[in-house]
Amino acid sequence: MSMGWLEHLILAPVLLPLLTGALLIPVGESHHRFKFAVNLLSVLTMLGVALMLVALTDGGHWPGGMGVYLAANWAAPFGITLVVDRLSAMLLTLAALIAVAALLYSMQSWSRIGVHFHSLFQFQLMGINGAFLTHDLFNLFVFFEVMLAASYGLLLHGYNMPRIRAGLQYIAINLVASLVFLIGVALVYAAAGTLNMADLAGRVVALDADDLMLLKTAMAVLVVAFLVKGAIWPLGFWLPTAYAAASPPVAAIFVLMTKVGIYVIFRVWLLVFSDAAGAVAGFGREALLWGGMATIAFGAVGMLSAQEQGRLAGYAAIVSSGTLLAVLGYGQASVVTAGLFYLLSSTLAIAAFMLLVELNDRIRSPAAAMLAVTMEAFGFEESPQQPVGRGIPASLAFLGLFFVACALIIAGLPPLSGFVAKFGLFHALLNPDGAGAVAGTMAWSLMALLLVSGLAAIIAFMRFGVRTFWASPVAPPRLQFMEAAPVTLLVLLCVALTIQAGPVFAYLERTSAVLHQPGVYVQRVLAQPVVGEEGP
């Protein structure tokens, strides 16, 4: 059996940023326009590839809606397997969209306040894309490290005091989390003798009691590493400081990174501890639900106490992580469907808000004062050439409008996609599977918590809005077109999600349906024929 080029497309989201990032390292910083153009071309290609993968997984090109790629032609479970299903393809698209916005935003000045921004940006995307695609726990560790190593560099991009302080803590916490990850991986191997996720899901039924105990321990250790990435309470105190300290385009990319931690928990739990897993079916779900709910509460309180908009955005990201974890812990397919819609909507909105924060800050401080401070700390003698050309008109109205849009989506108020997501969640929670079933105490508690967190969000946003836009007569800040465009792009995507909620929900229902059938993954991955042999 030979492979068409379409099969190799699965590898493209990893290979493309790797090659682009490597290519950009020797190019000097004086050619920043060239570097930007290459980076943009690569990210746009990634977006194209991701959209094609969505079309392929959803269009019936592969049986079961998932493409399996055997790296170096080693049959699963012996080699590393990459799997793209509807969930991976959707998240690859989301990553590429946010990357496009962050990159456009960085063009004006942020990409030039330090060195190697574009290479680090590409390596960061390589790690994120790889984590979405890989189906092997140790390979996942490698992609996590690629993602984290790049994120350390990006967080410190534009070396200044807050970034160094945040960076010291961020790196230390993530190094410890990586060690915990390794312990978990080693224990999984000791318990089940495999690190391939589908193989693990297949073997879990046949394990004896001792090995099951070991596997449970392993997963409990492993999930701690993922929960640190997802910033779940009490492992997420690093997040607001780090996100507020990072430069805006970097913070927008970081919003994706918390979602990687959550994605992995979705992937592993639905596969290994599904209802078909025998003795370990549903293991730890209750703990995830409680953890998620505690995180929502923590994030809501944090939003109310935030003194600056960057921290507010960080706490919004924490609430979003908590909600997703609770959705998984609740353990119902229709809730997961709505949760995935919430993931799309909240990630786009928080990323847009991260970009907006710096523009809003200009209203109160002289334009680009923050930039000047960073430049000084980085040791630049002269400022980068200020962009020529007029700023966009009505900048204050623009900022106000988009601030409100982000607030509405994050708080889950109508008419934008945040409301659709929250409505979907409530609808699913109120309609449990099975005839005659009614929503239980947990469903009601979760709904109450979501409402309270939405209220906290809207109060916090209103406070900042009033203070920023109504406080005193202010001179309209200068906004460049390239700074306004990415924010507009992300918010318009949320508007599109609202208008196209029907088709998107249909896609997510198919996604969730496959996710809840681990047998399909086991069958597809383990039976994938190597190239050069006849398939079964």
Added chain:
Amino acid sequence: MNAILALVIGVLFGSGIWLVLRPRTFQVIMGLLLMSYAVNLFIFIMGRVTVGKPPLLDGLPEPAAMADPLPQALVLTAIVIGFATTALYLVMMIGSRGVTGTDHVDGQEPES
């Protein structure tokens, strides 16, 4: 031998945790190093401790006569990655020391 290895890992990891929780960056990085040694040993013994057995050999169909090569490969990867990230943290540490003028993890001396 299992007991000795377990003890070594425990002591290394315990010392590492204690050091990571200390306020000076040098102590933190030493702690991270000790912990990564402990974890590498841990991965290694997860392939079961075997003495004097080859990892792979042609024409030997009996798995019980061989050591499990996979954890050894995993350890190698983990060592390389751990080395690189620790080196990165070291650079960060020196940068922080230079900019803030202190080696405290908060970037400032505690007010006492």
